[in-house]
Amino acid sequence: xxxxxxxxxxxxxxxxxxxxxxxxxxxxxxxxxxxxxxxxxxxxxxxxxxxxxxxxxxxxxxxxxxxxxxxxxxxxxxxxxxxxxxxxxxxxxxxxxxxxxxxxxxxxxxxxxxxxxxxxxxxxxxxxxxxxxxxxxxxxxxxxxxxxxxxxxxxxxxxxxxxxxxxxxxxxxxxxxxxxxxxxxxxxxxxxxxxxxxxxxxxxxxxxxxxxxxxxxxxxxxxxxxxxxxxxxxxxxxxxxxxxxxxxxxxxxxxxxxxxxxxxxxxxxxxxxxxxxxxxxxxxxxxxxxxxxxxxxxxxxxxxxxxxxxxxxxxxxxxxxxxxxxxxxxxxxxxxxxxxxxxxxxxxxxxxxxxxxxxxxxxxxxxxxxxxxxxxxxxxxxxxxxxxxxxxxxxxxxxxxxxxxxxxxxxxxxxxxxxxxxxxxxxxxxxxxxxxxxxxxxxxxxxxxxxxxxxxxxxxxxxxxxxxxxxxxxxxxxxxxxxxx
Amino acid sequence: xxxxxxxxxxxxxxxxxxxxxxxxxxxxxxxxxxxxxxxxxxxxxxxxxxxxxxxxxxxxxxxxxxxxxxxxxxxxxxxxxxxxxxxxxxxxxxxxxxxxxxxxxxxxxxxxxxxxxxxxxxxxxxxxxxxxxxxxxxxxxxxxxxxxxxxxxxxxxxxxxxxxxxxxxxxxxxxxxxxxxxxxxxxxxxxxxxxxxxxxxxxxxxxxxxxxxxxxxxxxxxxxxxxxxxxxxxxxxxxxxxxxxxxxxxxxxxxxxxxxxxxxxxxxxxxxxxxxxxxxxxxxxxxxxxxxxxxxxxxxxxxxxxxxxxxxxxxxxxxxxxxxxxxxxxxxxxxxxxxxxxxxxxxxxxxxxxxxxxxxxxxxxxxxxxxxxxxxxxxxxxxxxxxxxxxxxxxxxxxxxxxxxxxxxxxxxxxxxxxxxxxxxxxxxxxxxxxxxxxxxxxxxxxxxxxxxxxxxxxxxxxxxxxxxxxxxxxxxxxxxxxxxxxx
Numbered sequence: 001x002x003x004x005x006x007x008x009x010x011x012x013x014x015x016x017x018x019x020x021x022x023x024x025x026x027x028x029x030x031x032x033x034x035x036x037x038x039x040x041x042x043x044x045x046x047x048x049x050x051x052x053x054x055x056x057x058x059x060x061x062x063x064x065x066x067x068x069x070x071x072x073x074x075x076x077x078x079x080x081x082x083x084x085x086x087x088x089x090x091x092x093x094x095x096x097x098x099x100x101x102x103x104x105x106x107x108x109x110x111x112x113x114x115x116x117x118x119x120x121x122x123x124x125x126x127x128x129x130x131x132x133x134x135x136x137x138x139x140x141x142x143x144x145x146x147x148x149x150x151x152x153x154x155x156x157x158x159x160x161x162x163x164x165x166x167x168x169x170x171x172x173x174x175x176x177x178x179x180x181x182x183x184x185x186x187x188x189x190x191x192x193x194x195x196x197x198x199x200x201x202x203x204x205x206x207x208x209x210x211x212x213x214x215x216x217x218x219x220x221x222x223x224x225x226x227x228x229x230x231x232x233x234x235x236x237x238x239x240x241x242x243x244x245x246x247x248x249x250x251x252x253x254x255x256x257x258x259x260x261x262x263x264x265x266x267x268x269x270x271x272x273x274x275x276x277x278x279x280x281x282x283x284x285x286x287x288x289x290x291x292x293x294x295x296x297x298x299x300x301x302x303x304x305x306x307x308x309x310x311x312x313x314x315x316x317x318x319x320x321x322x323x324x325x326x327x328x329x330x331x332x333x334x335x336x337x338x339x340x341x342x343x344x345x346x347x348x349x350x351x352x353x354x355x356x357x358x359x360x361x362x363x364x365x366x367x368x369x370x371x372x373x374x375x376x377x378x379x380x381x382x383x384x385x386x387x388x389x390x391x392x393x394x395x396x397x398x399x400x401x402x403x404x405x406x407x408x409x410x411x412x413x414x415x416x417x418x419x420x421x422x423x424x425x426x427x428x429x430x431x432x433x434x435x436x437x438x439x440x441x442x443x444x445x446x447x448x449x450x451x452x453x454x455x456x457x458x459x460x461x462x463x464x465x466x467x468x469x470x471x472x473x474x475x476x477x478x479x480x481x482x483x484x485x
Numbered sequence: 486x487x488x489x490x491x492x493x494x495x496x497x498x499x500x501x502x503x504x505x506x507x508x509x510x511x512x513x514x515x516x517x518x519x520x521x522x523x524x525x526x527x528x529x530x531x532x533x534x535x536x537x538x539x540x541x542x543x544x545x546x547x548x549x550x551x552x553x554x555x556x557x558x559x560x561x562x563x564x565x566x567x568x569x570x571x572x573x574x575x576x577x578x579x580x581x582x583x584x585x586x587x588x589x590x591x592x593x594x595x596x597x598x599x600x601x602x603x604x605x606x607x608x609x610x611x612x613x614x615x616x617x618x619x620x621x622x623x624x625x626x627x628x629x630x631x632x633x634x635x636x637x638x639x640x641x642x643x644x645x646x647x648x649x650x651x652x653x654x655x656x657x658x659x660x661x662x663x664x665x666x667x668x669x670x671x672x673x674x675x676x677x678x679x680x681x682x683x684x685x686x687x688x689x690x691x692x693x694x695x696x697x698x699x700x701x702x703x704x705x706x707x708x709x710x711x712x713x714x715x716x717x718x719x720x721x722x723x724x725x726x727x728x729x730x731x732x733x734x735x736x737x738x739x740x741x742x743x744x745x746x747x748x749x750x751x752x753x754x755x756x757x758x759x760x761x762x763x764x765x766x767x768x769x770x771x772x773x774x775x776x777x778x779x780x781x782x783x784x785x786x787x788x789x790x791x792x793x794x795x796x797x798x799x800x801x802x803x804x805x806x807x808x809x810x811x812x813x814x815x816x817x818x819x820x821x822x823x824x825x826x827x828x829x830x831x832x833x834x835x836x837x838x839x840x841x842x843x844x845x846x847x848x849x850x851x852x853x854x855x856x857x858x859x860x861x862x863x864x865x866x867x868x869x870x871x872x873x874x875x876x877x878x879x880x881x882x883x884x885x886x887x888x889x890x891x892x893x894x895x896x897x898x899x900x901x902x903x904x905x906x907x908x909x910x911x912x913x914x915x916x917x918x919x920x921x922x923x924x925x926x927x928x929x930x931x932x933x934x935x936x937x938x939x940x941x942x943x944x945x946x947x948x949x950x951x952x953x954x955x956x957x958x959x960x961x962x963x964x965x966x967x968x969x970x971x972x973x
Contacts, residue, residue, distance in 0.1 A: 089678065158670060165694065172686060185643060189742065193683070195678075196731075198679075198680065205721070206718075209717070
């Protein structure tokens with residue numbers, strides 16, 4: 001019977017580029033993003049949510065953290081043991097392994113009561129056979145420690161041409177002088193640790209000198225030749241993932257951002273209240289404004305337009321990152337949500353310039369085509385200013401062609417665009433709101449809206465004195481008034 | 486704890502005079518240049534003066550040590566001679582430590598080189614120990630009463646008279662000569678990871694090799710006596726120099742121990758050796774005054790806040806032209822916050838200000854002052870501002886420079902300080918200067934800062950109440966008194 005895992009998935013991974021577009025790297029480690037890349041399906045989502053919910057309890061976190069420490073100690077010992085060439089070093093590290101392996105396994109066995117994922121795993125490591133193995137290992141470890149104790153101190157005579165003899169409790173000269181010196185009030189410096197590998201001839205010499213002990217140690221090692229030492233160590237990454245997501249929730253909480261466990265629903269929809277773009281906390285943004293998300297089978301596609309700097313891309317990221325978190329069974333940053341476990345999540349963001357053989361527009365078209373081809377049957381697609389690399393008319397045409405293709409297949413989609421004629425296209429529109437009564441102040445609110453919108457580019461131009469009045473003043477300042485008339 | 490003859494707690498204060506110009510304004514460097522021509526020693530003495538002492542205990546501590554040295558005239562020269570040799574050993578050891586470091590970081594290390602270093606450090610340690618013994622013996626000869634010298638004698642004796650002292654000296658001597666008959670044996674300890682965690686030298690007497698081949702080779706009369714049977718194993722040759730590395734590590738460990746012990750002795754006793762320089766210059770200062778037939782006295786510091794000096798004279802004049810010295814008296818009542826001194830040009834105003842400043846500074850350093858009798862007040866800070874020419878490269882006129890300097894000084898002064906001002910604010914219209922200066926002096930008074938001003942701004946005289954400030958005038962024959970000989 002193989003050990004059950006805490007993270008199970010069999011789906012096609014989401015593209016790594018999606019997480020770059022969503023700026024997930026600013027808040028999550030590459031390892032955690034690696035887990036998020038694998039949507040896990042409805043059942044696993046529920047099982048992971050159980051564990052995340054249990055992690056709100058102090059005792060659960062304490063046991064997971066303690067287990068992780070023991071597992072890491074075990075992994076480190078295992079790595080050193082495998083790297084060690086010297087016989088003495090291998091024996092010492094094996095001794096340590098006999099101590100830390102049962103501790104690590106038992107710590108996993110103690111993780112029961114935190115949901116079905118943990119219960120299954122804990123049951124495996126706490127089975128009677130395993131317990132018996134741990135007891136045997138500990139007993140053997142004690143025997144091995146007793147055998148190796150005299151081997152750890154010995155005398156090397158260089159004067160007599162390299163002879164070894166056992167240590168008969170000899171006091172070295174450092175201690176002898178230190179004893180006299182401390183009697184006169186001197187502070188004694190600590191002996192400098194060496195941590196040098198023993199030379200092969202020295203190691204062999206010690207093994208010959210303590211032949212009986214070495215033979216006993218070899219017998220103990222032979223007894224465990226078939227053990228899969230890696231078995232507990234494999235849980236390190238899994239436990240770290242759960243702890244990392246939990247830590248992210250706590251960090252968000254400290255910034256006043258709530259989180260919740262979305263309900264995985266049968267009907268295709270993505271409905272959430274007060275969704276936040278959690279990547280903003282890495283920029284120490286204060287006052288992150290939450291927004292609602294409402295995609296249903298009736299309205300699976302939205303264009304998002306509005307003022308520059310009004311929060312369109314932030315909203316797009318909020319929709320995307322929270323969906324990715326949900327698909328991996330994690331809590332999302334919203335007050336409540338009901339989400340269908342979409343088969344995949346794909347993104348199309350502007351790429352950096354640097355296309356070797358094609359222009360920006362061609363590159364965008366190629367990527368959009370590939371995205372649609374790989375979307376499968378039930379995907380959620382995120383487009384950000386796609387086709388902005390050409391003139392208005394052509395860009396709008398291409399955008400509408402893509403929108404129609406997406407709608408025809410039945411994918412869900414959020415499309416951020418500056419092409420305002422989209423408002424007349426028959427697709428539902430979301431817009432970034434500004435407060436006209438307050439000098440077009442950005443509210444960071446996203447709301448449904450009918451009719452054309454403005455990008456309020458003049459605000460930004462005025463701010464940087466590049467609007468019409470400012471440019472005129474500049475000309476006046478330079479005595480160029482006559483040319484204007 | 487380091488033994489210091491300057492500070493009872495062994496710790497030098499970190500604070501220094503806020504006004505770096507004070508010593509030069511008071512011309513102390515010039516006066517002591519005559520007393521102590523050695524630049525290095527004088528520099529150290531001036532450094533101690535510049536660490537304005539704000540601890541009354543320090544004054545008493547130094548005065549008593551100075552009295553001990555005056556009472557045992559041979560003690561200071563003998564201690565100084567010994568301490569100079571001790572300091573030379575310290576410098577050599579320091580230089581050697583740098584050399585050791587160079588040897589340990591490159592790959593040129595060999596067991597022989599390591600043993601040489603061990604011998605050198607063992608010798609340094611032994612010599613440092615013997616110096617401590619010599620200090621103890623020297624301090625036991627005369628009669629000493631000061632807390633400083635008594636605690637030095639006690640510290641030396643604690644080491645030199647310790648039961649372990651001869652054994653430690655013997656161990657130093659053993660390694661100074663390369664161990665017993667050049668044997669090298671180590672005790673190796675493996676860590677829990679199976680690697681060598683420690684390697685230390687051991688005495689060869691602990692090694693009992695029972696090798697039949699070796700025994701056969703020995704000449705019968707010199708065969709070893711019957712030794713206890715010990716299992717032993719002969720090692721195959723090591724690849725590379727791994728055994729040499731172990732021997733070097735073990736040797737370096739012991740070298741480090743000897744170096745550490747020597748360093749501890751240097752750290753503990755070097756401050757006392759340095760402190761002797763101060764007393765050496767102080768004794769020269771007292772001798773110089775005595776040679777010129779001029780008096781000096783240890784001041785007292787009554788708590789009432791008054792100042793009374795009798796026969797105060799200028800140290801600079803005493804050293805250059807002792808015949809021109811004119812003693813003056815000063816009496817400042819406790820409630821008087823400042824001194825205003827007026828007088829003609831070259832009538833001795835600045836000389837008198839300098840005399841007061843020097844007396845205060847030397848007194849707080851625990852030294853006698855150039856006067857017949859002195860009762861002073863203790864000050865927690867001292868500063869001075871003397872009128873100067875416009876400084877090159879400064880983006881302001883002379884008056885603005887003065888104001889800027891004063892502003893900086895005002896920021897740093899605290900209650901209990903003493904300020905010397907010489908012809909301040911005379912680089913502007915006198916009435917405006919006087920007005921500004923009056924406000925500043927009132928500010929000093931209100932903040933508990935005592936001041937002494939030498940000035941031509943006679944308008945100030947009218948502004949101050951005699952109970953608030955002492956107003957003095959220089960007169961015929963460089964005499965200073967409360968009576969003005971000048972026309973109003």
